[in-house]
Amino acid sequence: MIGIGVIGAGYWGPKHVRNFSELPGARATMVADLDERRIRAIQSQHPGIRTTSNYQDLLNSQDVDAVVIATPDHWHHRMTLDAFDAGKHVYVEKPMTWSIEQGREVVAATAKSGKLLMVGSGAKTSPLTAKAREIITELTSR
Numbered sequence: 107m108i109g110i111g112v113i114g115a116g117y118w119g120p121k122h123v124r125n126f127s128e129l130p131g132a133r134a135t136m137v138a139d140l141d142e143r144r145i146r147a148i149q150s151q152h153p154g155i156r157t158t159s160n161y162q163d164l165l166n167s168q169d170v171d172a173v174v175i176a177t178p179d180h181w182h183h184r185m186t187l188d189a190f191d192a193g194k195h196v197y198v199e200k201p202m203t204w205s206i207e208q209g210r211e212v213v214a215a216t217a218k219s220g221k222l223l224m225v226g227s228g229a230k231t232s233p234l235t236a237k238a239r240e241i242i243t244e245l246t247s248r
C-alpha cells in the first residue's frame with residue numbers, strides 16, 4: 107500500500123485525498139495545512155486521517171511514501187526539495203516552480219534523488235482527456 111501525504115487542503119488538496127484513496131494500492135494517510143478550518147473540513151470528510159499544521163511532520167512520517175503538493179505556487183519549489191530530502195516521491199501541482207532557475211534546481215534535485223516527480227495538470231491527465239485521446243487514436247488509425 108502506497109501512503110500518500112497531501113500538503114495543502116484548499117481547493118485541489120481534498121480532491122487528491124479522495125482520488126488517490128480510490129486508486130487500488132494507494133491510500134491518503136496524512137494531510138498538512140496551516141489553516142485550521144481546512145484541517146477541520148478534511149477531518150470531517152475523512153474521519154481518522156492524520157493531520158498537521160507543519161508539513162515537515164508529514165515529510166518525517168513513516169507511512170508517507172509520496173507527497174502531493176497542492177499549496178500556492180510560491181511554495182512548490184521549497185516543498186519539492188524538502189520532500190526529496192525526506193526521501194519521498196512527489197506529485198506537485200502546476201506550475202512546478204515560479205522561475206526558470208527554480209525549475210532547473212528541481213530538475214537537478216529530481217535526478218539526484220532517484221525519486222519520481224510528476225507535475226500535475228488536471229486537463230492533461232484526467233480520465234476524460236485519456237478517453238478523448240483513445241477515441242481520436244482509434245478514428246485516425248482507420
Ligand SMILES: NC(=O)c1ccc[n+]([C@@H]2O[C@H](COP(=O)([O-])OP(=O)(O)OC[C@H]3O[C@@H](n4cnc5c(N)ncnc54)[C@H](O)[C@@H]3O)[C@@H](O)[C@H]2O)c1
Binds near residue numbers: 116227
Ligand atoms: N491541476 C490543475 O489543473 C490545477 C488547476 C488550477 C490550479 N492548480 C494549482 O494547484 C495549487 C493549489 O491550488 P488551490 O486552488 O487548491 O489553492 P488554495 O489556495 O485553495 O489551497 C492552498 C492551501 O495551501 C495551504 N497552505 C499554504 N501554505 C502552506 C504551508 N506552508 N503549509 C501547509 N499548507 C499551506 C493553504 O492554507 C490552503 O488551504 C496551486 O499551485 C494552483 O496553481 C492546479
